[in-house]
Amino acid sequence: MKAVETAPHEYMANYVYDDGLGPWFGAARLCDATGSRRGTFRLDGEEWRVTLSYQESGLTPPDGGETPDGTRVEFDTLREFRLNAVVDDETGERKVKALIQPRWRGLESESGSSVARPMWDLGDAVNVRVNASNVEFDRVETVIHRAAGAVTLDPMHFANRNEAYSVVMDAARYVRLDRDVSGPVHSREGPLARMGHLLESDRSGYRKLVQDDTERAGYYHTVTLGPKRVRECFPDHRIPKEFKHYYARNAESLPDGHPLAHPKLEASYQSSRWNETLRPVDHEEISAELEEAILATLNEAGLPTQPLDDDGPSGGRTFVEDAYFEAVTVDRSRVLPLNLERVESDQRNVVVRQLADGLSPVEWDSLKTLVSDGGDVSPAEIADEHDWHPDSVRRGLRRIEDMVVREQGSVALRSHHVAEQVVEALDAARKGVRNAMSAAANAVQNAERRSLDERTDELIAFCQANGIHVDEREAHLRVRMGNLAGESWSELVSRLKRYWVDAGRDPERLKEAVTHYRDDAGPKIRPARSAWGVGKKLG
Structure with a gap:
């Protein structure tokens, strides 16, 4: 099966390296000596420009100038170091930005709040906050390694990522x-x-x-x-x-x-x-x-x-x-x-089936409350509003369980779409049109609920025999034809057209339809109009 290859866009993660504070100290030495460092490298035929610089961290040095693990940190203020790599092209949007940050047990910000996670048990380590664009996710760490080498920061500092602490935040x-x-x-x-x-x-x-x-x-x-x-x-x-x-x-x-x-x-x-x-x-x-x-x-x-x-x-x-x-x-x-069509059809058909079977007064009252009331609604609240016994409401809700979700003493309609269907049904009931919802069912379900004329029966039988589903809910028809298994797509559309017109349906609507099918080459989508001239011309 063939399909278009998608491209990576934004990516954000925290990579944690738990071999001590070496990468952070190494970046500090380079920036102390030169203020910043620049370099270049080539990867997959592209040239990358690299910059190593620093920013103030807002972190507090460890008490006594030593981390709980015994590492000396002899800085009055702590910095974080930006290792940025950008492809040298006209767009400049393929890039990896890595912020090198120190971590140790009990690390705090200058305001006194904890910085490392509360259960930080790695000891001295380095967090690399990654923001990348237009780079395959698995290539991000390779870019960091090459960028480090380009500014003479030892790439081996970023060789042992701790998976238990490293986290992907956006992709x-x-x-x-x-x-x-x-x-x-x-x-x-x-x-x-x-x-x-x-x-x-x-x-x-x-x-x-x-x-x-x-x-x-x-x-x-x-x-x-x-x-x-x-x-x-x-x-x-x-x-x-x-x-x-x-x-x-x-x-x-x-x-x-x-x-x-x-x-x-x-x-x-x-x-x-x-x-x-x-x-x-x-x-x-x-x-x-x-x-x-x-x-x-x-x-x-x-x-x-x-x-x-x-x-x-x-x-x-x-x-x-x-x-x-x-x-x-x-x-x-x-x-x-x-699977939206399946979900929508399932939800619509639940309502149709429930209404066709008839609803008791307590069930109607429960639905009216669920449609009109906001927030969480409990069975007891429904009972109070309509003067029903709570047990009667609970039994009624169990009978319409396909339409509602019950969790921890509250009840809600199963979905926004179900709510829309129920509103329509309630409006129809107020007008005395108890069967209005049957128009929402698909053609096969309609055939089961009422007698259709012979030509419509033939159209339905043809669609069933050939695995065809016609979705008429949107402005433009969608015709799903499944696997053609060697049949001619154009001939199948032409036959569908004849049955469609014979059943009194609008030929122009079918002509503007989009067909979905699968043949030996894989899934296909084609406008029905492409087959409109095939077969006998309509008189």
């Missing part, structure tokens, strides 16, 4: 999209908005959705999901992530040929959204999850996941190369789907 990967095709990513019905609205509990959990179009459409759109919500999209992923579509400032003023005139689609690790810790040994897992998340978002937006000569619905390019993103195709073990 991001991206692709750059042509601005003419990136709209489906950030649109109102696009994957970013749908992730934000579908995958968060109506009452609990972290939820962040930003849609900033102040400078232009799609200027800055982000959605952040914690690990629980990420698993709704990717069952075998665990890392909390932010998904982001954004332009550089003043991108509108740049010519089309300039890379910064086009937006980035980025996925980044969000360390603050969970209680676990990732370390440099987890680089492979981090990169794999970020890449799979980006490719799934592209796929959900109806965009190709690999660069092609004619790869967009508009017939133009999808990816735009820049100084660090080359838009090359690589082999992948898999390209995951984004």
